[in-house]
Amino acid sequence: xxxxxxxxxxxxxxxxxxxxxxxxxxxxxxxxxxxxxxxxxxxxxxxxxxxxxxxxxxxxxxxxxxxxxxxxxxxxxxxxxxxxxxxxxxxxxxxxxxxxxxxxxxxxxxxxxxxxxxxxxxxxxxxxxxxxxxxxxxxxxxxxxxxxxxxxxxxxxxxxxxxxxxxxxxxxxxxxxxxxxxxxxxxxxxxxxxxxxxxxxxxxxxxxxxxxxxxxxxxxxxxxxxxxxxxxxxxxxxxxxxxxxxxxxxxxxxxxxxxxxxxxxxxxxxxxxxxxxx
Amino acid sequence: xxxxxxxxxxxxxxxxxxxxxxxxxxxxxxxxxxxxxxxxxxxxxxxxxxxxxxxxxxxxxxxxxxxxxxxxxxxxxxxxxxxxxxxxxxxxxxxxxxxxxxxxxxxxxxxxxxxxxxxxxxxxxxxxxxxxxxxxxxxxxxxxxxxxxxxxxxxxxxxxxxxxxxxxxxxxxxxxxxxxxxxxxxxxxxxxxxxxxxxxxxxxxxxxxxxxxxxxxxxxxxxxxxxxxxxxxxxxxxxxxxxxxxxxxxxxxxxxxxxxxxxxxxxxxxxxxxxxxx
Ligand SMILES: Nc1ncnc2c1ncn2[C@@H]1O[C@H](COP(=O)(O)OP(=O)(O)OP(=O)(O)O)[C@@H](O)[C@H]1O
Ligand SMILES: [Mg+2]
Ligand SMILES: [Zn+2]
Numbered sequence: 001x002x003x004x005x006x007x008x009x010x011x012x013x014x015x016x017x018x019x020x021x022x023x024x025x026x027x028x029x030x031x032x033x034x035x036x037x038x039x040x041x042x043x044x045x046x047x048x049x050x051x052x053x054x055x056x057x058x059x060x061x062x063x064x065x066x067x068x069x070x071x072x073x074x075x076x077x078x079x080x081x082x083x084x085x086x087x088x089x090x091x092x093x094x095x096x097x098x099x100x101x102x103x104x105x106x107x108x109x110x111x112x113x114x115x116x117x118x119x120x121x122x123x124x125x126x127x128x129x130x131x132x133x134x135x136x137x138x139x140x141x142x143x144x145x146x147x148x149x150x151x152x153x154x155x156x157x158x159x160x161x162x163x164x165x166x167x168x169x170x171x172x173x174x175x176x177x178x179x180x181x182x183x184x185x186x187x188x189x190x191x192x193x194x195x196x197x198x199x200x201x202x203x204x205x206x207x208x209x210x211x212x213x214x215x216x217x218x219x220x221x222x223x224x225x226x227x228x229x230x231x232x233x234x235x236x237x238x239x240x241x242x243x244x245x246x247x248x249x250x251x252x253x254x255x256x257x258x259x260x261x262x263x264x265x266x267x268x269x270x271x272x273x274x275x276x277x278x
Numbered sequence: 279x280x281x282x283x284x285x286x287x288x289x290x291x292x293x294x295x296x297x298x299x300x301x302x303x304x305x306x307x308x309x310x311x312x313x314x315x316x317x318x319x320x321x322x323x324x325x326x327x328x329x330x331x332x333x334x335x336x337x338x339x340x341x342x343x344x345x346x347x348x349x350x351x352x353x354x355x356x357x358x359x360x361x362x363x364x365x366x367x368x369x370x371x372x373x374x375x376x377x378x379x380x381x382x383x384x385x386x387x388x389x390x391x392x393x394x395x396x397x398x399x400x401x402x403x404x405x406x407x408x409x410x411x412x413x414x415x416x417x418x419x420x421x422x423x424x425x426x427x428x429x430x431x432x433x434x435x436x437x438x439x440x441x442x443x444x445x446x447x448x449x450x451x452x453x454x455x456x457x458x459x460x461x462x463x464x465x466x467x468x469x470x471x472x473x474x475x476x477x478x479x480x481x482x483x484x485x486x487x488x489x490x491x492x493x494x495x496x497x498x499x500x501x502x503x504x505x506x507x508x509x510x511x512x513x514x515x516x517x518x519x520x521x522x523x524x525x526x527x528x529x530x531x532x533x534x535x536x537x538x539x540x541x542x543x544x545x546x547x548x549x550x551x552x553x554x555x556x
Contacts, residue, residue, distance in 0.1 A: 224424035
């Protein structure tokens with residue numbers, strides 16, 4: 001009961017969420033329901049990720065929170081402030097130093113390591129919703145491993161547009177079994193989920209659902225055997241701030257001008273420090 | 279033997295131990311007088327060999343559609359056994375598919391058996407293009423190469439004598455007869471061993487009906503699958519089938535070579551049916 005009062009959630013809530021997490025980790029990519037609690041943050045603003053973070057966080061943890069790669073955005077700051085107000089844990093913007101990283105829509109550029117936990121905020125947990133509205137049917141399709149309807153979408157896009165039109169939330173197959181929604185990360189981040197040393201947890205507060213990818217698990221985008229999976233590329237582009245190439249960029253339009261900056265602000269800062277030192 | 283149906287029944291309602299013995303053609307009713315259940319299919323046995331074409335005739339409500347759905351595993355039999363070539367237990371002995379795990383049944387349905395429904399909305403996904411519908415079945419049978427899927431889909435569009443340029447059009451944009459052709463292309467694209475057809479031409483213009491029946495016959499001769507076709511129309515049965523099954527009140531009234539049954543019907547009910555059309 002030493003937990004009581006720590007990290008906002010009461011002991012029962014934490015127990016329930018941890019139990020669901022254990023199940024999620026045991027069945028990589030499988031959607032597990034949980035009794036999503038009311039949070040002092042509006043639903044749809046990361047309450048699923050927040051509850052996961054609060055149920056696993058310990059006093060010695062070091063927390064990083066990002067929104068689309070940025071530590072300094074209002075949403076990231078609000079969530080970080082809330083978590084520190086109920087835990088007093090240390091925070092950092094340094095990916096390498098964090099033990100828990102709560103994120104919306106990005107995976108940090110810096111390679112993740114063992115004993116790190118990446119907590120994704122998920123708006124739509126069920127990957128089959130686009131092709132099958134009936135929830136009982138969705139369950140059956142997961143049980144049968146029947147993802148042919150998702151494949152048909154891929155077939156239709158390839159026939160009519162030459163490639164998949166999905167730009168984010170690209171369906172991935174986990175551990176050669178369940179197909180899941182990776183949350184709205186760009187395609188650039190999809191290959192980085194594969195065989196990742198960190199534990200990846202996914203929480204959808206509004207939908208009361210969670211799922212997980214244990215460390216070193218196979219994660220493959222759904223793609224035809226005779227087609228390449230194409231990630232976003234930015235030919236010739238380098239970051240206006242730090243000069244980095246071959247990372248994921250935010251495009252800023254100023255009038256007719258397009259300007260590019262690292263989407264991962266901590267990576268950008270670190271790169272600038274390096275440049276200054278040199 | 280490709281398909282062996284033994285003593286299969288389907289009872290809708292609470293059912294009692296008298297349901298089967300108090301209904302059927304000899305009692306001139308399908309509703310159990312003891313418990314009021316509807317005995318849609320009553321103790322039917324039949325079989326189909328490779329390349330064989332069976333026809334099922336009978337009045338409205340006699341259980342024809344129910345019998346097809348029982349074979350296709352759209353619904354579960356109340357009792358009986360169904361054997362399908364290749365479905366065996368660990369000792370290699372034929373295994374009742376009603377006791378097989380869902381994965382085996384799902385494989386039968388996605389590859390070895392196909393169903394063509396009277397209503398194209400049951401057989402086609404109206405959210406997918408014609409090609410997408412065909413692709414769904416090819417993918418369901420295990421193909422994961424786009425070029426292979428596309429060229430197969432085009433091949434089946436050709437086989438149903440449709441312009442290949444229409445492959446990416448959606449079902450709404452086709453006539454009723456064309457929708458039935460697309461259902462046929464979809465059903466055959468997994469190279470099934472058994473094709474089940476539930477009044478595939480009812481509701482279409484007579485001239486369109488004849489063309490589709492000819493197409494089915496040609497495809498059957500080309501590809502060599504077995505077929506069970508339900509029809510109200512003894513003309514269709516005569517034109518298409520080797521074996522005829524006559525049903526009334528859920529029971530099998532007559533079962534034998536089509537030529538013999540049409541020339542020399544034994545049961546008074548069949549005599550009545552035959553005399554009314556000749
Ligand atoms: N889901 C159901 N619930 C209850 N009764 C049903 C159900 N489906 C079918 N029945 C009954 O089972 C009997 C057989 O129906 P079925 O649809 O198999 O007949 P059919 O021979 O195909 O008729 P038709 O020629 O009109 O298509 C009918 O009495 C029908 O009302
Ligand atoms: Mg019917
Ligand atoms: Zn009864």
